[in-house]
Amino acid sequence: MFKRMLVLAALAALGSLTAHAQSRPTPPATPRIYIFDNGSIKGLDPKLFNFTREELKEVDFINISYLIVHPRGTLMFDSGAVADSHFKGDGQPVTEGIMSATKPLLPQLAAAGYKPSDITYFALSHYHSDHTANANEFAGATWIVQKAERDFMFGPKPQGSIVQEGSYEKLKAAKTKVLDNADFDVFGDGTVVLMSAPGHTPGHQVLAVKLAKRGTVVLAGDLFHYPEERTTGRIPTFEFNADQSRAARARIEKFVKDNNAQLWIEHDIATHAALPRAPQYVE
Numbered sequence: 001m002f003k004r005m006l007v008l009a010a011l012a013a014l015g016s017l018t019a020h021a022q023s024r025p026t027p028p029a030t031p032r033i034y035i036f037d038n039g040s041i042k043g044l045d046p047k048l049f050n051f052t053r054e055e056l057k058e059v060d061f062i063n064i065s066y067l068i069v070h071p072r073g074t075l076m077f078d079s080g081a082v083a084d085s086h087f088k089g090d091g092q093p094v095t096e097g098i099m100s101a102t103k104p105l106l107p108q109l110a111a112a113g114y115k116p117s118d119i120t121y122f123a124l125s126h127y128h129s130d131h132t133a134n135a136n137e138f139a140g141a142t143w144i145v146q147k148a149e150r151d152f153m154f155g156p157k158p159q160g161s162i163v164q165e166g167s168y169e170k171l172k173a174a175k176t177k178v179l180d181n182a183d184f185d186v187f188g189d190g191t192v193v194l195m196s197a198p199g200h201t202p203g204h205q206v207l208a209v210k211l212a213k214r215g216t217v218v219l220a221g222d223l224f225h226y227p228e229e230r231t232t233g234r235i236p237t238f239e240f241n242a243d244q245s246r247a248a249r250a251r252i253e254k255f256v257k258d259n260n261a262q263l264w265i266e267h268d269i270a271t272h273a274a275l276p277r278a279p280q281y282v283e
C-alpha cells in the first residue's frame with residue numbers, strides 16, 4: 001500500500017511537471033524576435049530633432065517593443081508607451097497627450113505564447129516614458145541596466161525629463177544585472193548582445209541579435225529617431241550628452257557595417273512596415 005502511494009505521488013508529480021512544461025512554448029532552435037505594436041506618437045515638432053518639416057519624409061513615430069526568444073531563455077526589450085492598465089477593455093484606443101495606442105501589450109505577448117512570468121531578462125533601451133509604460137510587469141525577470149541609467153532613474157531628475165517613474169518603480173527591487181558602460185552577451189553564445197550606447201540618456205543601450213535566417217539585427221532604441229539622422233549626423237536637441245551620442249552612433253554604425261547588420265530604428269514607421277507583428281516572428 002505504501003509503495004503504491006509512492007508510485008501515485010510520483011505519477012502526480014510527473015503529471016504536474018508535464019502540465020507545467022506544456023504551459024510554456026517549446027524553445028526554438030535559433031533566436032526569434034517578436035514585434036509588438038505599442039501605438040504611435042503624432043504631432044512632434046521636427047525642430048526638437050534639429051530638422052525642418054521638409055527635411056523629414058515622415059514626422060510621426062510608431063512605438064514598438066520586442067521579445068527575443070532564445071533556446072536558453074527570453075529577453076523583453078522595452079515595454080510600450082501606454083500602460084495596459086489605462087485600457088478600458090472596450091476595444092477603444094487610448095490617447096495620452098501626443099501618444100496613442102490601440103492594443104495593450106500583455107495580450108500581444110500572450111498571443112505569442114508568453115506571460116511576464118516566462119520572461120528571463122528585461123532590458124530598456126532607456127528610461128524615457130514612451131519605452132517604460134509596462135516595465136513594472138517585468139520586475140520578476142532579471143533587469144539588465146547600465147549603472148548610469150539606473151542611477152538616473154532612481155535619483156533626482158531635472159525638470160522636463162521625459163520620465164514616468166511610477167511605470168518602472170518595481171524594477172528597483174528586481175534581481176538586477178548592472179553593467180558599467182559595458183556590453184553584455186545575454187545568453188553566453190554571442191547571439192543576443194546588449195551594447196552600451198550612451199548619449200540620448202546616461203545609459204542608453206541597443207540590442208544586437210544574430211538571427212539564423214535574416215542575419216544580424218540591431219534594435220537601436222533611440223540611438224536615432226529618424227533615418228535622416230543617420231545620413232545627416234544631426235542630433236536631437238534634448239540629448240543627455242550630444243558628444244556621447246556621436247561616439248555611440250559611430251561605434252554602432254561600425255558594428256553594423258562590420259557585421260553586415262540591419263539597424264531597426266524603434267520609432268521608424270518605414271522600418272517596421274516591412275516586418276511582421278507578433279504572434280508572427282522574425283528568425
Ligand SMILES: [Zn+2]
Nearest residue numbers: 126128200222
Ligand atoms: Zn528617448
